[in-house]
Amino acid sequence: MGNKEEGKSSKPDKSSSPAPVDHTNIHVYPDWAAMQAYYGPRVALPPYLTQLWRLVKHPSIYVGPPQPMMPPYGAPYAAVYSHGGVYAHPTVPIGLHPNVSGVPSSPAAATPVSVETPTKSTGNTDRGLMKKLKRFDGLAMSIGNGNTNAESAEGGTTGYLRVRRLKVLVMEVMEIQGSKRSCEGMPNVGGEMRTELQVSSVPTGEVNASSHKVLGAAVASASVSGKSEGTAVSPSMSTAYELRNPPVNSAKTSVTNIPQPCQVLPSEAWFQNERELKRERRKQSNRESARRSRLRKQAETEELAHKVESLTSENLALKSEINQLTKKSEKLRLENASLLVLAYAVAKCFHFLRLFVSALAVWDHRAAIEITKDWNGIEQVVVRNPQGASARVSLHGGQVVSWRNERGEELLFTSSKAIFKPPKAMRGGIPICFPQFGNCGSLEQHGFARNKIWTVDDNPPPLQSNDSKGKSFVDLLLKPSEEDLKCWPHSFEFRVRVLLATNGDLALISRVRNINGKPFSFSFAYHTYLSVSDISIDHERKRTFVIRKEGLPDVVVWNPWEKKSKAMVDFGDEEYKHMVCVDGAAIERPITLKPGEEWTGRLELSVVPSSFCSEHYDLQRRGL
Numbered sequence: 001m002g003n004k005e006e007g008k009s010s011k012p013d014k015s016s017s018p019a020p021v022d023h024t025n026i027h028v029y030p031d032w033a034a035m036q037a038y039y040g041p042r043v044a045l046p047p048y049l050t051q052l053w054r055l056v057k058h059p060s061i062y063v064g065p066p067q068p069m070m071p072p073y074g075a076p077y078a079a080v081y082s083h084g085g086v087y088a089h090p091t092v093p094i095g096l097h098p099n100v101s102g103v104p105s106s107p108a109a110a111t112p113v114s115v116e117t118p119t120k121s122t123g124n125t126d127r128g129l130m131k132k133l134k135r136f137d138g139l140a141m142s143i144g145n146g147n148t149n150a151e152s153a154e155g156g157t158t159g160y161l162r163v164r165r166l167k168v169l170v171m172e173v174m175e176i177q178g179s180k181r182s183c184e185g186m187p188n189v190g191g192e193m194r195t196e197l198q199v200s201s202v203p204t205g206e207v208n209a210s211s212h213k214v215l216g217a218a219v220a221s222a223s224v225s226g227k228s229e230g231t232a233v234s235p236s237m238s239t240a241y242e243l244r245n246p247p248v249n250s251a252k253t254s255v256t257n258i259p260q261p262c263q264v265l266p267s268e269a270w271f272q273n274e275r276e277l278k279r280e281r282r283k284q285s286n287r288e289s290a291r292r293s294r295l296r297k298q299a300e301t302e303e304l305a306h307k308v309e310s311l312t313s314e315n316l317a318l319k320s321e322i323n324q325l326t327k328k329s330e331k332l333r334l335e336n337a338s339l340l341v342l343a344y345a346v347a348k349c350f351h352f353l354r355l356f357v358s359a360l361a362v363w364d365h366r367a368a369i370e371i372t373k374d375w376n377g378i379e380q381v382v383v384r385n386p387q388g389a390s391a392r393v394s395l396h397g398g399q400v401v402s403w404r405n406e407r408g409e410e411l412l413f414t415s416s417k418a419i420f421k422p423p424k425a426m427r428g429g430i431p432i433c434f435p436q437f438g439n440c441g442s443l444e445q446h447g448f449a450r451n452k453i454w455t456v457d458d459n460p461p462p463l464q465s466n467d468s469k470g471k472s473f474v475d476l477l478l479k480p481s482e483e484d485l486k487c488w489p490h491s492f493e494f495r496v497r498v499l500l501a502t503n504g505d506l507a508l509i510s511r512v513r514n515i516n517g518k519p520f521s522f523s524f525a526y527h528t529y530l531s532v533s534d535i536s537i538d539h540e541r542k543r544t545f546v547i548r549k550e551g552l553p554d555v556v557v558w559n560p561w562e563k564k565s566k567a568m569v570d571f572g573d574e575e576y577k578h579m580v581c582v583d584g585a586a587i588e589r590p591i592t593l594k595p596g597e598e599w600t601g602r603l604e605l606s607v608v609p610s611s612f613c614s615e616h617y618d619l620q621r622r623g624l
């Protein structure tokens with residue numbers, strides 16, 4: 001502020017007594033010495049103040065023009081300087097000035113207005129007060145400069161700045177007062193904190209007594225509260241801001257004892273004390289802030305610690321769960337592998353079971369057998385396999401008259417001239433020569449069996465071997481008639497089973513049992529007519545017949561050839577080219593059966609491509 005402290009500042013009076021304020025310790029600052037707080041009707045307003053007048057436009061600031069002194073104020077009242085208070089002149093209605101040039105002249109202006117609003121707490125009081133202080137932003141202070149030489153624009157600006165500074169100080173003091181009232185000994189009125197903003201007048205005498213340099217001391221006292229309705233003399237004044245005119249003007253302005261508007265005089269000691277208090281307050285505030293910060297951080301740290309602990313527990317639980325799930329997964333994986341193996345085994349079993357069931361279906365020879373009749377009305381039994389191969393057996397002679405592969409190709413030869421009418425055998429197929437082969441005996445050519453009607457044997461005695469498994473077959477039976485016995489007096493049972501394998505192979509199993517009381521002997525042959533494309537060079541069909549036989553030690557190969565073919569009634573002249581008989585037979589040594597004995601002659605026919613040799617075929621059949 002440019003002030004120079006010349007001595008100790010007077011300590012603010014805490015007393016509520018309206019006794020005159022002791023101004024003896026109030027220092028008068030050199031640059032303030034010429035300050036004139038009030039300019040009456042006979043006092044000219046210095047130019048700088050006029051300029052200040054223009055600068056301060058706030059309606060609440062009262063820097064009024066010369067005005068009458070005593071009439072509005074009446075008798076001087078005791079000025080009580082409230083500590084830290086802002087003192088407004090009683091004649092200045094707070095915040096009611098429509099403009100700074102207006103001077104209230106109403107009686108109310110002459111009457112000290114005091115409206116006290118008790119507050120329950122310092123904070124509330126301060127907030128209310130600060131609101132009012134905002135309205136008092138332009139708190140009126142008449143500041144004069146006794147130095148007429150300094151009545152310049154510069155001097156006016158300095159005074160204005162001082163006014164602003166004083167306002168700031170007043171606001172600071174008010175703030176400190178609000179928060180530190182108890183520390184500064186601010187008493188409560190009626191038990192409640194009371195904040196007052198007062199502008200009071202100080203008698204000239206008192207001012208003069210305090211310092212000869214003081215021309216006028218204007219400390220207006222006006223209590224400011226919620227309503228500006230009156231003036232109260234606060235007993236709690238402890239700090240006074242005083243602006244005093246130099247004594248040289250006191251004589252001429254005897255009215256300096258009249259309250260001047262908004263004149264306060266700060267005390268440097270008080271300022272120093274307030275600064276220290278403010279620093280202490282800031283330190284305390286900082287400490288409180290730091291303490292709150294520490295508490296907040298501590299709370300945050302504790303919260304984070306709780307979170308860490310919770311998350312750690314959750315993490316452990318999840319790890320445990322993962323381990324359990326991993327173990328379960330591994331167990332399930334092993335179980336799955338076992339189930340896969342089991343499923344594979346079951347699938348294989350199911351596959352074999354399906355094959356077995358299929359084989360059973362094939363083995364059901366009854367379902368695979370069909371009985372038909374030829375054009376002579378003689379029954380024929382057709383045996384088929386699942387692949388479509390077939391064998392046809394006529395009850396006439398028990399002769400296989402047809403053998404076809406799965407493609408329907410006929411594999412046996414049958415003459416186009418064949419006669420299918422007993423008692424002559426059909427030329428072709430596989431006639432059964434029994435009990436005589438050819439003309440070697442007393443019987444007809446190749447015996448009588450091929451010319452007799454056979455029957456289907458539904459209940460044949462079981463075979464010793466397993467040749468019938470997986471094959472379709474039919475059993476035929478021939479028993480000698482009375483006429484037969486006359487020619488050949490040997491009772492017998494002749495059974496033949498014709499089998500068709502799944503691969504199309506054809507097999508014939510003949511069993512001859514002696515049911516006579518005496519032994520007998522016979523010859524036997526499967527007089528098999530094989531079909532060939534060309535007997536000379538059979539390369540067209542590129543197939544090879546494979547013949548296997550059991551109990552048949554002899555083989556007869558026969559072709560009538562060109563000349564005999566022409567002599568045969570039931571044979572075409574050129575058909576010799578397309579046939580060849582290869583007989584499995586027992587001729588050289590007749591079979592002799594004792595009573596009850598049985599003989600078995602087995603023949604198996606297969607067809608393979610011509611590139612196959614017999615050795616290769618045999619290996620193939622054995623699955624090697």
Ligand SMILES: O=P(O)(O)OC[C@H]1O[C@H](O)[C@H](O)[C@@H](O)[C@@H]1O
Binds near residue numbers: 446557
């Ligand atoms: O005309 P068949 O009585 O059917 O006999 C046909 C042929 O069978 C066998 O091969 C005899 O060895 C032949 O001599 C006979 O010609």
